[in-house]
Amino acid sequence: MTNAADPAIVVVTVRPDPGGLTRLFASGVPSLVVTDPGAALAALATKSADLVLVEAWPGLDAPALIRALRLKPHLAHTSILLIAEGNLAEGNLAEGDPAEARRRGLEAGATDVVLPPFDTSDLALRGRNLIALARAQDAVESQARALTREVERAAAESQEREREIIRRLMLAAEFRDDQAGDHLTRVAGCVLAIADGLGLSEEEGNDIALASTMHDIGKIGVADSILRKPGPLTEPERYEMMQHALRGYRMLHDSPSRLLRLAAEIALTHHERWDGAGYPQGLKGTEIPLPGRITAVADVFDALISARVYKPGWPLERARRFLEEQSGAHFDPDCVAAFLSRWDDVVALVEERPADRAA
Known part of the structure; x- marks a missing residue:
């Protein structure tokens, strides 16, 4: 779950123009761009995000990074969108096989995988949908936590009423x-x-x-x-x-x-x-x-x-x-x-x- 201090989107990329991806989304969405896995893991060590974009460019071991992110409890259910672009044959994701790239990405823990060729409109739509889904899940989880607290409070009150009844009946026996x-x-x-x-x-x-x-x-x-x-x-x-x-x-x-x-x-x-x-x-x-x-x-x-x-x-x-x-x-x-x-x-x-x- 994100809070006011957390970025909505974290982009992990080694592309020459890292700002290109963030411009696909609404300008009001706060974003953080990092250019290496170590920086991504440091940035997300304690913070969460609605969406993590990972570009599988040559030089970035995307599956390893995704697995490392998933090991963090607060990122276990964060939406991770893997963008398998660039020359796959030169990278280490799937040896140039798009189907294998998708399989490896999903096995690593990606929520969704975008394969080339793709258009920017489709990518933007997918990203916005994942952000909306993350925020809806946050709202549901928040409501569930509030409901749990209310149920626990009601149960505690019920148990105390039971004990009070027993104490009163114990007094009745004592009067005899x-x-x-x-x-x-x-x-x-x-x-x-x-x-x-x-x-x-x-x-x-x-x-x-x-x-x-x-x-x-x-x-x-x-x-x-x-x-x-x-x-x-x-x-x-x-x-x-x-x-x-x-x-x-x-x-x-x-x-x-x-x-x-x-x-x-x-x-x-x-x-x-x-x-x-x-x-x-x-x-x-x-x-x-x-x-x-x-x-x-x-x-x-x-x-x-x-x-x-x-x-x-x-x-x-x-x-x-x-x-x-x-x-x-x-x-x-x-x-x-x-x-x-x-x-x-x-x-x-x-x-x-x-x-x-x-x-």
Whole structure:
């Protein structure tokens, strides 16, 4: 793409009258004439042009010059018009064969090749058409770049809206349980540790961690008498509590938001067990989506170390041993191994946000 400081036409020629070609075009078209390949490459080292005219006179290796120009990224799509004039037999372009001259010129990267005999009107028309084409391409590329920036901006705004929705829903869960905020933060941190240990990309890990903060959103529909009951739940109460997985899924699954659909999947599957003894669907092994398997480890670990009205929190090492014992039974062994491989990060997270502190 050219700018105000770039010439529209660069003419590379060794002819005695280098100005003859430039006079074929409108006088208002800025031009630069150079008389050797080195000067052409220097002139176009950083600048572009709408059209480069190369005359294949004896003494000028036109194909080599065109190939060298094409190696410059900013000239990769510049229009290059090769003018194969002069005594071809004395030059090095095509040994006097016009068809071969055209083939070699195009293979070298010329946009078009003009062979003798030609008239100046035809040459001028071709040159002006190539200039118009270059400027039209510049306009299209400029519009495409502007459209890309607009799409990226809209996508960024959409992603931020998704994250804001998730943060608001996370607050809703926190209002039901004054310890939920720190619990959800620790679970998300543990999810990040597991995702990293599994070798997932940073983007994948961040998405699963953010979506995991909504794994218990279905508890909004559970009565406080059950949610905060200090003693063991009755069978009907336990059944009611288990419904939070399905409720959370139903709240989120039909959202147009990719992150909310991921959160729905986690809400539905984070109580499934590797051995198939979990709920609500009794999925087994890799039937359980990976985000659900990751969140299961993080959620249970944090539930164990957290103090609740019905139990004291466990020491970290005891909770660690439980995960090791339940690897391959309750939990995906790979997820447990990944979690333990980032144990120092987990300890630092818990120290920063203690499990016995209210949100």
